[in-house]
Amino acid sequence: MDLYAEIFASTIRMSVPLVLAALAGLWSERSGIVDIGLEGKMLAAAFIAASASAVYGSAWIGLFFAILVSVGLALVHGYASINQRGNQVVSGVAINMLAAGLAVVLGNTWFKEGGRTPSLPPAGRFMPLDIPGVSALADVPVLGFLAKVFLSHSIITYLAIILVVLTAWALSRTRFGLRLRAVGENPHAVDTAGISVAGLRYRAVIIAGVLCGLAGAFISTSLSSSFVRDMTAGGGFMALAALIFANWRPWRALFACLLFGFLQASGNYLQGVSVGGVQIPVQFINMLPYVLTVVLLAGFIGKSIPPKASGIPYTKDR
């Protein structure tokens, strides 16, 4: 029972950065800007969060700088894809490399630990919330299990869930959300209605930047207690996969991320465990999210339909 609680709690933890990054991708791509750079923004944010938190001794200050830097990178992507009408995939690849390189180069200069950041004390991290009364539940049969699974998380985890609700509501119920979706489907129509395509898209990339900042800060200051090179380990791409899996819808993205998070968590716990007498190599569990996404993309299970204008630079008709 304890093992299951551990795996489910870990599933939620592993899903948080995926959910945040998938929401970031969702906002961006729903506005028509393809974002391959989720990984880079998260990585940069993870590095800056751990660095700033180490220097200023506060996880919140770390988070602030993480969001700042992530939004900065998002604006570079925005400038390249909105103003310069550059290739959005190329821009994303560039941002991933810039972030991966700069994090290690700057980390090495600042802390002289070969790109690592110093280990953070609890005050510098987002620790599991201490919800009153929860510790008393530990030995209660069902409630104890549930408490361990759902109430053992840091504030960012709960924030991520709220952000899913908020995103779903904003995209389907607010004027801004509807316009944003319209700009991702048919920017010409939005332009004709007298609404700025560039303005909407910039707002979308900035939101994506904020969300990636949160995701990165979570990885280095909540999941872990320092930054190490390549610590996002492809999470940005897995979020992208989840986004496709979810057909660019917020609730489905949450469940796709939970599924992928479960695969990651069970991969960690099931190392060397055999199922039905056959040992499943951990590599197969690791590749499952990507295989599932490819199968889905190929249209063998359901059909994924990206926003119509995503990836296409907008040019005003003359």
Next chain:
Amino acid sequence: MGPRGELPAWVDLGLIPLLNLTVALLVAGLVVVIIGENPLEAMWIMLNGAVGSLKGWGYLLYYATNFVFTGLAVAVAFHAGLFNIGGEGQAYMAGVGAAAVGLGLEFLPWPIVIPLAILASMAVGAFWAWIPGILQAKRGSHIVITTIMFNFIAASLVGYLINYWFRPVGKMAVESREITGAYIMSFREVAREFFGVRVASSPLNFSVFLAIIAAFAVWYLLWRTKLGYEIRAFGANPSAAVYAGIKPDRIIIITMAISGALAGLMAVNEILGVQHRLVLGFVGGAGFVGIAVALMGRSHPVGIVLAALLFGLLYQGGSELSFAKPGINRDMIVVIQGLVILFMGALEYAFRPALAMLFFKAED
């Protein structure tokens, strides 16, 4: 006049790329300043480390060999309007082909095994790009996403294969047995064995000629064959190409397979030429360098060879630099790579309007 107005070819093909590259390097210099080092001194150490000695040249050319292969892979796909981000995974999978033939057919003489191993690398690399090609052509799955996913699948799959199939029983290191018979000799070994001359140690081996052949073959394919014409026509204007009787599915699938085969050749240099065994993560980002190389080389084989040499210089110079100046981490190369991709790819036309204005003003 629009921002895409006509400019002479030397401006579009020479001045603008040069300007973009200069800006990328200036920003990189700025990063060096920020970390408290002297960029000019850093540049001097890099240059000296790469081209100041025979050993430096050996490493430079060895790195460039890898980058020519992965750069050509990206470029061929670019010509068909496809973005193959999967060079990394294709090369990684190709290593399995190279090692399987190199180890499995060891009993045969090397003049037979080496060509077979090269073919196996190309075939496996091609296969790993062919699937995303098929999925794009027949099922409409976006090539960028599938090739990214295939990179991750390859990373796990090759890890599994090395761990469970290639690793000799009882060996701790996660790598295959050594290929003792049929590997590609390094220049150093040839000089020692056949001429009794000692030359500076470097991993440079005969694969470098394969890179030159590949560059020539890609040029010939793209500009001298019907298939190459179809690839370029399809890339330039897919709907017009369809009216001209070009079958999109066929072009997408064939182009991806060729692209993957080229990426696969990278494994020949690394596995057969240098490591002589299948090791974890031997591609080490070369697949992504290919993107920078292809963008910088304007997807033309001559440009790609030049860009690959420049990145070879950066890689070799970068390692020397990190020895000489511990303050500058080797990952500085990744930063430069990112900046090159940003300024030569995504911000390709950033300086064009200003330049066009200057140019037309001068003409008036």
